[in-house]
Amino acid sequence: MITKRQMWFITGVVFFAVYFFIAARPIPLETVLIPCWLNDIESAAPVSLSGSPVRDSVAAQPDRRIPFSLGGQFGYISRDGFFSVNQVKKANISLSAEHWAEYEAEPDRITVYDSDGETFTLIENPRGYPFFLDGRTFLISSEQNVISEIDRSGAVSWAYEFPAPLTCVDAAAGLVLAGSLDGVIGLLDGGGRQVFTFEPGGSRYAVILGCAMSRDGSRLAIISGIDDQRFLILERFGANASDYKVVYHEFLDDGFRRPVHITFVENDRWVVFERDGGLGFYEINARQAGKVALKGEISAIDQSGGQGMVFVIISRFGDTKELVGIRLPGRIIIESPFRSEEVFLGRIDSRLIVGGGQTLVSFDLEKR
Numbered sequence: 001m002i003t004k005r006q007m008w009f010i011t012g013v014v015f016f017a018v019y020f021f022i023a024a025r026p027i028p029l030e031t032v033l034i035p036c037w038l039n040d041i042e043s044a045a046p047v048s049l050s051g052s053p054v055r056d057s058v059a060a061q062p063d064r065r066i067p068f069s070l071g072g073q074f075g076y077i078s079r080d081g082f083f084s085v086n087q088v089k090k091a092n093i094s095l096s097a098e099h100w101a102e103y104e105a106e107p108d109r110i111t112v113y114d115s116d117g118e119t120f121t122l123i124e125n126p127r128g129y130p131f132f133l134d135g136r137t138f139l140i141s142s143e144q145n146v147i148s149e150i151d152r153s154g155a156v157s158w159a160y161e162f163p164a165p166l167t168c169v170d171a172a173a174g175l176v177l178a179g180s181l182d183g184v185i186g187l188l189d190g191g192g193r194q195v196f197t198f199e200p201g202g203s204r205y206a207v208i209l210g211c212a213m214s215r216d217g218s219r220l221a222i223i224s225g226i227d228d229q230r231f232l233i234l235e236r237f238g239a240n241a242s243d244y245k246v247v248y249h250e251f252l253d254d255g256f257r258r259p260v261h262i263t264f265v266e267n268d269r270w271v272v273f274e275r276d277g278g279l280g281f282y283e284i285n286a287r288q289a290g291k292v293a294l295k296g297e298i299s300a301i302d303q304s305g306g307q308g309m310v311f312v313i314i315s316r317f318g319d320t321k322e323l324v325g326i327r328l329p330g331r332i333i334i335e336s337p338f339r340s341e342e343v344f345l346g347r348i349d350s351r352l353i354v355g356g357g358q359t360l361v362s363f364d365l366e367k368r
Contacts, residue, residue, distance in 0.1 A: 035361070037080070037081040039083075039360050041068075042073075042358060071342055109123060111123075121154045128142060131169070145180075146160065146161045146162070147169070149176075157191075163182060164180040164184070168208055172217050180208060183224060184197060196241060203227060205227060209225075220234040220244060227255075228251045229251070232248065233284075260273065262274065266305040275291065277294070279312060280292075292332060294324065295314070296314035298315075299315040303347070306350060308327055309325055311326070322336065324336075339356070342356075
């Protein structure tokens, strides 16, 4: 039996989801956003918004889960709105699609869990803090200049010390890409050996503010420098991991003095990145770049893309946020405002999950 309090909650979150839907502008080519379900992060099950029962696929599809962190909780939610992990934050959190860990400021040990909440490995005397990339477990030292890879038993496979503190890290295809405070990027192979290093230069202050690597490791995307800031694409030529060359670079006006969002999307067809005044994009095949003007600061960005679209959440003044849908290469087709101090944005194929307050809401992109 639904209590009066629960009824008020359901009414409120349904209004929240429907508001997202009706505030969206019509999408060309008859692609529409269809509300699927909503779930309060303190509840046990999703509420259907489509009229059809929501099917629980947590156990059947472990690869269809999205890691989330919203408000005071974190965990994993399936594309159909069911939690496999949903816990209150008690310490610092490191979270990826496969693994997660909570840790204190100076941990004596760190337990790494999988997306079912089962223990994956135990790291004794870690001397650093965990992070997860490309299905692998790493530690970064408290000085932020040493990366170690941890094997399945919790032991250190290798460690590499950089000359300066790191500002960004990415990993793919068995490689690790790192950018540092001194304006240098380094590429490590699967054994922790540096196989490529590059200093973009061209700026008054040398620093790497963002880096990303394509899934096959053949392309690197970099945001570097302050006054002037630059966007660069490097491609690998030949069989050697060290044969990277700059194929595109662009100055980015004023830029930022903080880490920036940058990622490959659409099966590595595009790079999208945060730039002053909006979102930048670069098409790999055409070797062309452009910009989408946005009013506000990017709080979250779609890490995968799909169907020629990418989504971002913009933060404006106070708790005012806006979900923005962009059809690449740069046409805004959805602008849906909402209010929340914290936000979440995740995506699996055509399923979009948006979080605000204590609520997660999902939509499907469909052509009708």
